[in-house]
Amino acid sequence: MEEIFIRRSIRKFTNQAVEPEKIDKLLRAAMQAPSAANQQAWEFIVVQDKARLEQMAETSPYAKHLADSAVTFVLLADESKMKVPTGWEQDMGAAAENLLLEAVHLGLGGVWLGVATADFVTENVRSLFALPENIRPFAMISVGYPDGQKNQFVDRYQAERVHYEKW
Numbered sequence: 180m181e182e183i184f185i186r187r188s189i190r191k192f193t194n195q196a197v198e199p200e201k202i203d204k205l206l207r208a209a210m211q212a213p214s215a216a217n218q219q220a221w222e223f224i225v226v227q228d229k230a231r232l233e234q235m236a237e238t239s240p241y242a243k244h245l246a247d248s249a250v251t252f253v254l255l256a257d258e259s260k261m262k263v264p265t266g267w268e269q270d271m272g273a274a275a276e277n278l279l280l281e282a283v284h285l286g287l288g289g290v291w292l293g294v295a296t297a298d299f300v301t302e303n304v305r306s307l308f309a310l311p312e313n314i315r316p317f318a319m320i321s322v323g324y325p326d327g328q329k330n331q332f333v334d335r336y337q338a339e340r341v342h343y344e345k346w
């Protein structure tokens with residue numbers, strides 16, 4: 180699939196808004212992901228408000244790009260919906276990648292910002308959105324029309340990482 184090979188992290192966006200139909204497609208793509216025991220514990224906050232995006236950009240030292248995104252999706256998981264709690268991060272990772280690939284497909288660019296990867300970012304996001312205890316923030320994915328940067332192929336194939344039949 181072409182989108183897998185050309186996807187890049189895009190951190191510079193024009194000020195063009197992302198159409199509501201495209202936002203809908205991105206959410207549908209995320210929720211189409213596989214999940215442990217089909218638990219689908221995901222929840223999403225969709226943010227387009229500039230002032231809010233600026234606050235979100237302060238939640239991590241690596242989130243500056245977020246302020247200028249057209250839309251940022253906060254990916255969350257509801258503990259109360261988890262049948263296999265140990266699978267939650269895998270589930271959310273699959274949903275995140277689906278969203279990013281659909282963005283490429285729609286002519287958009289996006290970037291994954293780790294939230295569950297650092298406790299202090301988790302706490303910042305938790306308090307900014309006043310999340311209930313059972314809601315775990317996973318990542319924030321910023322999307323928009325790329326400005327300057329573009330999705331393009333970079334070859335990362337490493338033949339020596341592939342092991343046939345045995346280690």
Ligand SMILES: Cc1cc2nc3c(=O)[nH]c(=O)nc-3n(C[C@H](O)[C@H](O)[C@H](O)COP(=O)(O)O)c2cc1C
Pocket residue numbers: 186187188189190239241242290291292293296
């Ligand atoms: C778990 C995870 C956390 C990430 N966190 C950040 C982040 O905090 N800020 C950022 O700008 N990019 C972040 N990225 C994007 C990576 O930096 C990027 O995917 C990587 O450098 C490879 O580049 P590519 O996406 O263009 O292939 C994250 C990606 C993943 C998968």
